[in-house]
Amino acid sequence: MMIKSRRSFLKVAGIAAIGMGAAPVMNLAASESQGSALPKMEKNEEALHAKRWGMLIDTSKLTEDVVEAIKDACHKSHNVPDFTIEPDAEKYSGTRPVREGQEIKWIWDEHFHYAFPDKEDEFLAEKFHDLPFLVTCNHCKNPPCVQACPTQATFKREDGIVIMDYHRCIGCRFCMAACPYGSRNFNFRDPRPFIEETDPDFPTRSKGVVEKCNLCAERLAKGEQPHCVEASEGAIVVGDLEDPESEIRHLLAEHYTIRRKQSLGTEPSVYYIV
Amino acid sequence: MIMAGLVVFVLAVLSPFWFNLITSTQAAPKPELLGKAAKVKKCVLDKYEMRAEHMYLLDVWRDSVVRDAARKYTGTNGETFNMSLSTGENSCLGCHEDKAKFCDSCHDYASVSPYCWECHTNPKEIE
Numbered sequence: 014m015m016i017k018s019r020r021s022f023l024k025v026a027g028i029a030a031i032g033m034g035a036a037p038v039m040n041l042a043a044s045e046s047q048g049s050a051l052p053k054m055e056k057n058e059e060a061l062h063a064k065r066w067g068m069l070i071d072t073s074k075l076t077e078d079v080v081e082a083i084k085d086a087c088h089k090s091h092n093v094p095d096f097t098i099e100p101d102a103e104k105y106s107g108t109r110p111v112r113e114g115q116e117i118k119w120i121w122d123e124h125f126h127y128a129f130p131d132k133e134d135e136f137l138a139e140k141f142h143d144l145p146f147l148v149t150c151n152h153c154k155n156p157p158c159v160q161a162c163p164t165q166a167t168f169k170r171e172d173g174i175v176i177m178d179y180h181r182c183i184g185c186r187f188c189m190a191a192c193p194y195g196s197r198n199f200n201f202r203d204p205r206p207f208i209e210e211t212d213p214d215f216p217t218r219s220k221g222v223v224e225k226c227n228l229c230a231e232r233l234a235k236g237e238q239p240h241c242v243e244a245s246e247g248a249i250v251v252g253d254l255e256d257p258e259s260e261i262r263h264l265l266a267e268h269y270t271i272r273r274k275q276s277l278g279t280e281p282s283v284y285y286i287v
Numbered sequence: 288m289i290m291a292g293l294v295v296f297v298l299a300v301l302s303p304f305w306f307n308l309i310t311s312t313q314a315a316p317k318p319e320l321l322g323k324a325a326k327v328k329k330c331v332l333d334k335y336e337m338r339a340e341h342m343y344l345l346d347v348w349r350d351s352v353v354r355d356a357a358r359k360y361t362g363t364n365g366e367t368f369n370m371s372l373s374t375g376e377n378s379c380l381g382c383h384e385d386k387a388k389f390c391d392s393c394h395d396y397a398s399v400s401p402y403c404w405e406c407h408t409n410p411k412e413i414e
Contacts, residue, residue, distance in 0.1 A: 053361040054351045054370070060358075092408075170356065178353045179406060211413045214374050219405040234358050 059236035063253035065154065065173030066228055067282040069261050069270070070147055074248035080122045080145045086244035087120045087226075092208050092217040100206035108206045117198040119226040120149040120241055128273055141287075147249075149241075150175060150196040150226035151273060151281030161191035167223075173254070173282060174228045184221040193274050194281075197225045254282060316392040322384040330382075331362050342401070345372070372407045380409060 056062075088095070096111045122145040126133045129146075156175045158167050166181035167188050189197045203220045211217065215231060218224050228251070229239035242249045252261030270284040298305075320328070330337050331344065348370040351357045360368045371378035383389040386409045394401065 052363055054347075054355070054357040055359045055361070056355075056357050057359055060356070168354070170354070172356070176353070178349075180349060180353075211408055213408055213410040213413050216373075216406040216408060219402070230356065234356055 057234055057236070061233045061236055061238075063172050063259075064255035065253065065282065066152060066233075066251060067173070067254035067261055067284065068149075068152070068228070069250045069252075069264055069284045069286065071248050071250075071264075071268075071286045072144055072146060073286065074246065075145055075147060077145060079244075079246055079248060080147060082244045082246075083147065083241045083249070084118075084120055084122070086240040088118070089210065090212050090240050091119060091215050091227075092204075092212055093117055093119055093224075094200075094204035094207035094217075095209065096207050098207055098209055105206035109202070111207075115201065117200065117204065117224065119224070120147060122146060123148045129271065131274060131276060132271065146285070147241075148194065148196075148273065149283065150228070151194055151279070151283045152226075152228055154280035154282060155278060157191040157193065157279055158188035158197065161187040163187065170230075174230055176227050176230055177223070177225065179216075179218055179222050179224070182222040184223065186223060188223055193277050193279065197223050199223050313396070316396050318383075318390075318393055319385070319388040320383070321388060322382075324382045324384070324389075327382060329364065329366050331360065331366070331368055333364075345403075372403060373410060380411075384411065386411065 087093070094117050096115050096117070100108045125137070125141040125144060125146055128148050152173060152175045154173065156167075156169055159169050159175060162168070163185060164181045164183055166178050166183070167175065168178070169175050184199065186199055189199060200218050200220050200222055204218055205211075208217060229237075229241075232239055237243075239249075239251055242251050250261050250264060252259040254261065256262060264286070265284060268286045270286050272281045272284055275281070324330075332340065337344075348360065351360075352370050358370050360370045362368065367377075369375050369377035369381070371381075373380040375381050380386060386404075
């Protein structure tokens, strides 16, 4: 029979308590030596980074052909529907005819006096009357569409791109009302019958969501320049507005540029050399 | 009289069993590993986790890609994947080439209709 004194009991209890406290520490040390067991989600190494992406469009380099090429490159690769085409009768039988004026566009040409209504002077230089001005989502620093979106389907990414999560869009179209640039379009119907050639590298949209330019986030992630830049023959430059050494900032320092509807305070990130 | 009623009652109560006896039931189809997936045999998670959790995984992937621009996933098994349903070699469909036999067969059996393919495209279906 063992007789335990209170003293020896407390000694054993104390050692046991230390042992229990040490176990988690030992486990942690052991797991660290094996490398982290949690999955990792990272950006691609080749991805292009910026603090705030911006776009500069040199309107003097824009010709009708270049504008068409840019629109085409953007819309084809993003599976933007074209409601002027006849849908494939076999594949999409029973497609309702399109109501006139329905369109979806990510980047398009606009007359100066529509693109810059606050800059229209009585005696505007002649050339501005027929120059094609390319307009798209301005990826505003202070985007009203983001504030309007009730589901956070539209949001501003940390690199300044105003982008949509189509999964979350409930089709309320508040963002369309909020955007002063008309950069957003609603899919009133299934867009698929009106996509001539579906690009497998980008999803289509479904009926009932709003869509707009995403500044080719999917290409920036692969280290490539946006489609519009590649098709623009030097007319469009996309770069980091917050980096004073970037090409776009050098160009902005050299040229007089304007932005659309600056007075609204949305701080557009698309600049125009005129 | 009571006995006859009881017999009818028991027959009626056990009707689901009679129904099963006279109809044939299909076993749940197994997702088929074809092409690249059959060779590589290393998925994002292990088989059973993948069966039970793939929808949650896709949900996490979606948020990561769209919101954080993080498109590269390194799993606990050390393999790296492109977080994409259908674009590129290293995406879900890049490896599991046959959507009908891999996704649809189970989804049809379980009577779930995920709306992934309303927007995402199956490269095989685009001629």
